[in-house]
Amino acid sequence: MITENLIRQAQEKWAQSLITIGKAKAEGSDYKSLARQMVEKLYAFHSGPVLFKPTRAADQQFRLTKEAALAYFIGDSHEFPEDGGFALQQWVEVKFENVGFLLFNDHAIAMGNYYFTAPDGNVIKVEYTLGYVQDEKNNLLINLHHSSLPFSKD
DSSP: OOOHHHHHHHHHHHHHHHHHHHHHHHHTSOHHHHHHHHHHHHBOTTTSOOEEEOTTOSTTOOBOSHHHHHHHHHOOOSSOTTOOOGGGGOOSEEEEEEEEEEEOSSEEEEEEEEEEEOTTSOEEEEEEEEEEEEOTTOOEEEEEEEEEOOOOOO
16 A cells, blocks of 8 residues: 555655756766666656656657656757756755645555755745556556646736
């Protein structure tokens, strides 16, 4: 059974992976391998479809393959030229604020806001819906990832 605590643990892994990738890029380390590991270990691409709508994607807003998700996180893709590498922003903190969960035996959904803190202290609020499934080792994997900036009346 998937629990709220397991979801929070998966979210923390995702947040730390994102921070680690940006730090590795800044230090000249192999950030591409870290990004590939993140996508392979935290997303369910190897077991079925994954629906991914990243925050900063407008021209090609839906990413349905592992390579498309990887391009969003690290850029450097001719197929997705708008991607600058969201994970390369060198975020210093990523904080999840869950507003609700739907828990089922073999899948779960979490929704809320997450906050990305840049090195200069600027914080960006992003809305998310994340769907999770468990693999054969009971690890939670993301099979639905929708992120968007909050609506602005301006």
